[in-house]
Amino acid sequence: MTFYTFTENKLRQFTERVFLKMGCPLADAQLAADVLLKSDLRGIDSHGVARLSGYVRLWEKQRINANPVIKIVHETATTATVDGDSGLGLVVAPFAMKIAIEKARIYGSGWVAVKNSNHFGIAGYHSLMAAEQEMIGISMTNASPLVAPTYSSERLLGTNPMCYAFPAGKYPPVIVDMATAAAANGKLEIAQRANQPIPEGWVQDSTGNTSTNPHQLKEGGSLLPLGSDKDHGSHKGYGLSATVDIFSAVLSGANYGPWVPPFVAFLEPPTDPVGEGIGHFLGAMRVDGFRPAQDFKDHLDNWIERFKSAKTVDADKKVIIPGEPEFAYEQERRISGIPLIDVVVNDLNELAKKLEIEGL
Template identity: 85%
Template sequence: MNFITFTEEKLRLFTHSVFKKMGCSDAHAELATDVLIRSDLRGIDSHGVARLSGYVRLWEKKRINPTPNIRIVHETPTTATIDGDAGLGLVVAPFAMQVAIEKAEKYGSGWVAVKNSNHFGIAGYHSLMAVEKDMIGISMTNASPLVAPTFANERLLGTNPMCYAFPAGKYPPVIVDMATAAAANGKLEIAQRANKDVPEGWIQDKNGNSSINPNELKNGGSLLPLGSDKDHGSHKGYGLSATVDILSAVLSGANYGPWVPPFVAFLEPSANPVGEGLGHFLGAMRVDGFRPAQDFKDHLDNWIERFKSAKTIDPNKKVIIPGEPEHEFEQERKISGIPIIDVVVNDLNELACKLGIEEL
């Protein structure tokens, strides 16, 4: 397994060129690029430029509309439902979060459900938009059905990530960004590229037996909810995933459960959909709607310091604040560059040849 390091600027130019070839406007191409590159900068390599080929394949299947008419279809002063017109989730979700932020600026909080969208990248990107306005940001999305509920041997839920982001004072924001499955599908893809097994408790085979084979999903297996099994709290992960599915899709009019359209282009969407596209749910809450923003940030700093000073079992380890590793990755990679595994580089260069753009 070898890595090739690229500057942020080079990856941005390449990614922007791909989205332009798909027919996106300059503004949409720039925004979609920013979401993917922010993922790579933050060390979430599974959701960065490695996803480009997947978006292109969906576009080729006419499942992604590069020029969507993103619009509000239902609204109250503090809530809205948005139709993404089958656009890139990388563009639709930021539009929705901006609506939530504008409502929060006027009324204290804003809540937006989205239907008819696609994969929206890392949830943290959208929540951080609210943090920049001294707001608490919430973002979640349902996803391709790859996860079996507790006790089930059938894929009914996605990895369904959720993210909560809180503005701090002298420290980086606290960002809880996680899949509600035992592992995100992207981590299986990383293991596949590296030809490595995955930890026990991530997946089960088609018969419901535990497996460490990262290719198990291709053989009819399924991911497990956060907690892995009932004895280790999988019902909690299942409950969180169900919450994301209901808020993102049952509330918005998107597809939910097993009807969510798959991200992989070789699998066709359900012939009998129950909604439109996949769904997101985004929210923004003004901190000063509860107490002065600076007071909150000062106390969150205090919270961070107390947790970082916690006694640890191993003196060589420390308590990690949610979002801290990603912040450290971002600071480092902005200077030293972004490492991309050679398998992904080859995939991207094949994509460049197909689209007629300059290779990496």
């Protein structure tokens, strides 16, 4: 396994070229590239440029509309439902979050449900949009059914991430960004590329037995909910995942549960859909709708400092603030570059050849 390092600008230009070749307008190509690069910069390698080939394959299957007409189809003063017109979720979700932020700016909070979309990258990107406006940002999405509910061996839910972003004062925002499965599917993909086993408790085989095989999903197995199994609180992860599914899809009119279309192009969407595309849910709340914004940020700074000074069971380890590792990655990678495994580099260069664009 070999790593190659690329500058942020090099990967950004390459990614924009891919989206432009798909037929995306320039602004959309730049936005989609920004979402993916944010993932790589923040150390979430599973959701960055490594996903480019997947988006292209879905576009080739005509399951992604490169030039969508995104519109509001239902609205009140503080809420809206957006139809993404089968567009890139990387473009549709920021469109929806901008609506939520504008409603929050006027009324204190804004809530937007999205249908007819696709994979939207890392949830943290969208929540951060609100945090940068002194708002609390919330984002979540349902996803391809890979997760079995507690006591089941049947795939009915996605990894269904949820993210909450809170603006701080002198510290970076507190960002709670997590999948509601025991592990995100992207982590399995990383293990597959590295040909390494995965920890116990991430997946089960088709009969419900735990497995360390990173290819288990291809062999009929399923991911487990957060908590891993019934003896370790998997019902809590199942409940969180169900919440994301209902907010993102039952509320918006998107597909939910086993009807969510798969991210991989070689699998066809269900022939009996109950909605349109993949669903998201985004929200923004003005901090000063509850107390003066500076007071909140000062106290969140104090919260951070108190937790950072907590006694630990290991003197060499400190309590980690949610979002802190990702912020550190971003600061470091903007300077030293973004590492990509050789398998990903080869895949991206093959993609460049196919699209007849300049490679890495």
